[in-house]
Amino acid sequence: MPRVQLQQQQSTNMKKGAWSPDEDQKLKSYIMKFGIWNWSHMPKFAGLSRTGKSCRLRWMNYLRPDIKRGPFTMEEVEIVIKTYQELGNRWSAIAGRLPGRTDNEIKNFFHTHLKKQLGVKNVASMKRTKRILVKKDKDQNEMTNICADKSSPNVCNYSLEKSNTTIITWEENEMTDIVSSSNTVVDDMEIRQPVILGSNPEIEKISTNNVDCHLCQFEYPHPCTLSGLDFFLQFDVLWDA
DNA sequence: AATCCCACCAACCGCCACCTC
DNA sequence: CGAGGTGGCGGTTGGTGGGAT
Structure with missing residues (x-):
């Protein structure tokens, strides 16, 4: 049987939805006793009608003893x-x-x-972010065909071989815009290598004086000295407003 | 009191990378 | 080298509760 079909069949026979306290107890006590050896086969030994994935997720996100709960500090x-x-x-x-x-x-x-x-607007942009970072991780000096969406007229398609230039997404650029607009908390913004946006939905907004130019921004990760806490506090004010 | 709306979050789904055979 | 199995990751969904109307 094809793998996908098998998974679907298994999935339909398995319980879905919220976990009961009884299921939690079964999974927890099984792992405490026998440890994690194989998520796919564990459920039936633990007496659970759940997929291995579901068990893994429940353990990782909820049952693990070292999970810290409550509001973020x-x-x-x-x-x-x-x-x-x-x-x-x-x-x-x-x-x-x-x-x-x-x-x-x-x-x-x-x-x-x-x-x-x-200013994170859509999933597609987040996917681009991931792709860029994976590429960077593998080869710090090579950036090739990062902007994959060739269907959009606003999307670039660069090939940068062994360049120091970094590509960031439109949303990252917007973040930079937010940061750079705050004179009170940004005290040192050093412009280094130009940055080419992965996608610019408002390409027509580009001006020539670089004040609002979205094609020339800061190296990623930009050397902004704004602390995350200040950043958060800024938004906290916005939320209260 | 009933309904609506929205924020929150647990859980699911699809995809991908890695490993083994 | 390729197929299959497994684990992990990130996006999305759906249930729920609380506040607003």
């Missing part, structure tokens, strides 16, 4: 914002810097509290 918010600026939407990497917090929790927090303020 200011320090944690600062780390989230800083790391997002640095890494983009790599939630697991961000979670790695926040002991006890899960990627899912951080992602939810970001989407409910920070996304609007940071």
